[in-house]
Amino acid sequence: MNILDVRMVGINELYPTESLAFIDPETIKHIEFEIKADGTDTEIITFLFEEHYYIYRGHDQLMAAAFLHADKVRIFLVDYKELPFFCDENNLKNTLSSIGMSTIYDFEGICGFTYPEYPKYYRK
Secondary structure, X not given: OOEEEEEEEEHHHEEOOOOHXXXXXXXXXXXXXXXXXXXXXXXXXXXXXXXXXXXXXXXHHHHHHHHOOOOEEEEEEXXXXXXXXXXXXXXXXXXXXXXXXXXXXXHHXXXXXXXXXXXXXXXX
C-alpha cells in the first residue's frame, strides 16, 4: 500500500467504514495511553472517495483521539483502488450503504462531534 500523503485533518472529517460492533473498547482505552492528546502521532489509514475521507484502518485511534479531545488527527492517505475489497467502487458504495446513518450517529454521539455533512451513500 503506497502512502500518497500524510496530513492532519479534523476528527469530524473522517467517516467510518465499519460499525462500532467491530471496535473493541479495551483497545480504545489502551490507545488513549499511547497517543498524544493533540492527535499528532495517530496512524489512521484513510482514502479519499468523492471528496470525503474514509477510514480504512484506525477507527479505534479516531475514537481514542476524540476521547482525549483532539481537534485533529494524523492520517496516512492511500488510494482506495489499492485496497482489498474497496478496490471495486461498487463494493465500496455497498459497504458505506450497509453501514448506514445509525453508525454515523453512533460515532457522533460517542466521539462528541458532528459531521459537517453526511455522504450520500450512508443515506440509503
